[in-house]
Amino acid sequence: MFAIDTRLFDDPTVCSVNGAATVKINNYMVDQTEGDVNDLADLVEVTKKSRASIRRRSGNNGECR
Secondary structure, eight states: OOOOOGGGGGSTTEEEEEOOEEEEEEEEEOOOSSSSOOOEEEEEEEEEEOOOEEEEEETTTTEEO
């Protein structure tokens, strides 16, 4: 639904792909357990999205820029 070209992640110089979106969800469920947890929801629709911004690794050290 976000229409991100997943072939980007085949490129080892790509660190991340970022953007913003407005979405509609259903079945939002808060996980209240202690620890490293995530809330859950079902993605219904992407109503608005920005253009993707790609971060690439720099130089020989491979740091994200």
